[in-house]
Amino acid sequence: MTARNFILTLLIFSLHPLGVRGAVTSRPNVVILLADDAGWGDYSFNGNQQLSTPNIDSIAQQGASFERFYVCPVCSPTRAEMLTGRYHRRSGVYGVSTGQERLNLDEHTFAESFHAAGYATGIFGKWHNGSQWPYHPMARGFETFYGYTSGHWGEYFNPPMEHNGVMERGQGYIVDLCTDKALQFIEQNRSKPFLCYVPFTTPHSPWSVPPADWARFKDKPITQPASNSKAENPDETRCALAMLENQDRNVGRVLRKLADLGLEENTLVIYFSDNGPNSARWNGGMKGLKASTDEGGVRSACFVRWPGRVAKGSLIKSIAGVIDLNPTLHALTGVKRVGDKPQDGRDLSPLLQTNLKPQWTDRRIFSTWAGKVSVRTQQYRLDTEGNLFDMDADPSQKTPIQDKEPSLTQELKAAVVAWKKEMKMPTLLSVPGSAVDPRPISVGFREFPVTMLPARDGEPRGTMRRSAKAPNSSYFVNWTQTTDSAVWSAEVVNAGTYVVTLDYTCPLADAGSTVELSFNGARLQGKVSAGWDPPLITDQDVVPRTTHGESLMKEFHSLKLGEIELSPGHGDLVLRALEIPGKSVMDLRRLTLTLK
Numbered sequence: 001m002t003a004r005n006f007i008l009t010l011l012i013f014s015l016h017p018l019g020v021r022g023a024v025t026s027r028p029n030v031v032i033l034l035a036d037d038a039g040w041g042d043y044s045f046n047g048n049q050q051l052s053t054p055n056i057d058s059i060a061q062q063g064a065s066f067e068r069f070y071v072c073p074v075c076s077p078t079r080a081e082m083l084t085g086r087y088h089r090r091s092g093v094y095g096v097s098t099g100q101e102r103l104n105l106d107e108h109t110f111a112e113s114f115h116a117a118g119y120a121t122g123i124f125g126k127w128h129n130g131s132q133w134p135y136h137p138m139a140r141g142f143e144t145f146y147g148y149t150s151g152h153w154g155e156y157f158n159p160p161m162e163h164n165g166v167m168e169r170g171q172g173y174i175v176d177l178c179t180d181k182a183l184q185f186i187e188q189n190r191s192k193p194f195l196c197y198v199p200f201t202t203p204h205s206p207w208s209v210p211p212a213d214w215a216r217f218k219d220k221p222i223t224q225p226a227s228n229s230k231a232e233n234p235d236e237t238r239c240a241l242a243m244l245e246n247q248d249r250n251v252g253r254v255l256r257k258l259a260d261l262g263l264e265e266n267t268l269v270i271y272f273s274d275n276g277p278n279s280a281r282w283n284g285g286m287k288g289l290k291a292s293t294d295e296g297g298v299r300s301a302c303f304v305r306w307p308g309r310v311a312k313g314s315l316i317k318s319i320a321g322v323i324d325l326n327p328t329l330h331a332l333t334g335v336k337r338v339g340d341k342p343q344d345g346r347d348l349s350p351l352l353q354t355n356l357k358p359q360w361t362d363r364r365i366f367s368t369w370a371g372k373v374s375v376r377t378q379q380y381r382l383d384t385e386g387n388l389f390d391m392d393a394d395p396s397q398k399t400p401i402q403d404k405e406p407s408l409t410q411e412l413k414a415a416v417v418a419w420k421k422e423m424k425m426p427t428l429l430s431v432p433g434s435a436v437d438p439r440p441i442s443v444g445f446r447e448f449p450v451t452m453l454p455a456r457d458g459e460p461r462g463t464m465r466r467s468a469k470a471p472n473s474s475y476f477v478n479w480t481q482t483t484d485s486a487v488w489s490a491e492v493v494n495a496g497t498y499v500v501t502l503d504y505t506c507p508l509a510d511a512g513s514t515v516e517l518s519f520n521g522a523r524l525q526g527k528v529s530a531g532w533d534p535p536l537i538t539d540q541d542v543v544p545r546t547t548h549g550e551s552l553m554k555e556f557h558s559l560k561l562g563e564i565e566l567s568p569g570h571g572d573l574v575l576r577a578l579e580i581p582g583k584s585v586m587d588l589r590r591l592t593l594t595l596k
């Protein structure tokens with residue numbers, strides 16, 4: 001080999017993200033597939049014989065699977081930890097709705113890193129870390145967004161979806177639609193590196209699934225019941241399994257698109273879920289569901305595929321977690337990280353690379369929700385009550401062993417106390433509720449002039465209330481008095497003229513109310529001149545959603561209220577009625593301000 005060829009060889013190796021197989025010099029594509037509320041046991045790869053998930057399973061079969069991979073007990077914290085590599089308590093995320101899910105603006109996401117490195121970046125599905133700019137996904141590193149920003153969505157068929165800041169109604173099932181957009185994104189960016197993030201909406205409720213998928217499961221016997229079989233609703237289980245098969249089919253579409261475009265060899269694919277199962281169903285005998293800090297509430301499937309770089313069919317037994325994905329993505333791709341805050345996660349690439357036998361020290365992974373904290377080591381879990389379990393000998397957490405291991409128990413209890421102090425957690429039990437986050441909503445960014453203010457981010461006052469207990473996809477109802485109001489804490493960024501629209505329904509006989517929008521002395525009055533009273537959508541669900549505190553949805557119409565001049569400043573944006581000629585003013589889904 002000549003000196004010149006030797007130098008070229010070294011250069012090729014140095015350009016490759018892993019420093020191996022130097023024939024590939026371009027940076028790899030990244031596809032992240034995230035299930036919503038799927039338990040560890042919802043996959044045939046993990047032993048569920050009641051469904052078939054061959055496409056999802058293939059990611060593990062052709063790559064690596066993590067035996068013990070831990071996420072958070074609920075949705076938005078998991079997403080925040082994935083994006084930042086930091087425990088969610090550090091980042092301002094402490095709830096799942098009413099603004100509590102917003103990721104602090106001084107946090108940086110891996111999407112920002114990839115965007116800065118020249119990647120095309122897109123997200124297709126559920127965001128759940130802030131709705132308005134600059135919390136919006138397009139302000140956090142993603143160039144393209146199709147989906148919804150809240151915790152869950154009320155319509156799974158022909159749903160209204162946000163596309164780069166504009167609402168549009170899709171035609172089809174929500175998971176199919178998001179996958180369609182992801183495939184278009186991959187096709188359009190096939191000639192450059194891309195980051196494609198597909199956070200699926202299922203099997204999160206509402207229990208809505210395409211008829212063909214439901215037909216395969218609606219009469220199917222439950223052959224692997226939940227550990228607490230009395231708590232299991234068979235139809236919820238059947239629907240969850242049907243949703244997973246639908247999701248698996250869409251995962252297959254993504255994998256086939258990569259193969260068809262010749263991108264399979266140079267694409268890193270990651271699949272996992274955001275918390276434990278959202279209903280009592282088979283989960284490998286583990287204790288705990290969604291919102292629990294026990295093993296079943298936080299253990300997730302995690303499959304990683306990158307042909308030639310990730311060992312085929314490997315099983316990684318070291319404990320790992322969602323906080324590890326951010327540093328791992330940067331390490332595997334060679335993308336420089338944006339931001340310098342210390343991370344809680346570890347780079348997992350030494351565990352994933354072919355033919356490496358890394359030195360891997362034991363660690364602790366903490367899980368928290370609603371003031372409860374548990375901690376996991378490689379072998380043990382200390383639960384939120386201070387009970388110690390040997391997870392190798394007792395994976396179902398049935399027999400506490402703190403009496404046999406007093407020193408270890410005290411050590412882990414002390415670690416929890418120190419961790420809670422570091423995370424600045426309150427000493428009393430803190431249960432996230434529906435109280436509106438005190439951080440104001442920013443309005444009037446010129447780079448993103450449309451600010452949508454849904455009911456979930458506002459506060460109903462007087463006799464006005466939400467349409468259901470769960471705020472995320474709710475709307476304001478029972479607006480019957482002039483003392484009622486809908487209030488959003490707002491921070492106007494730029495002075496200017498704002499076009500005001502309302503998404504509403506109103507019985508025809510009640511049309512004609514005069515309403516007023518006010519902010520720091522500025523006022524706009526208008527009339528609800530036209531009635532619009534569509535029926536509630538009741539034919540989409542296989543299990544009635546009323547038992548879960550979710551709103552029944554309907555078709556809302558937009559009403560242009562007028563224009564208002566706003567000056568910069570912080571205050572309450574208040575919508576109230578001055579005159580109510582009928583029984584009610586309207587049901588209100590959303591207030592939108594657009595800077596002209």
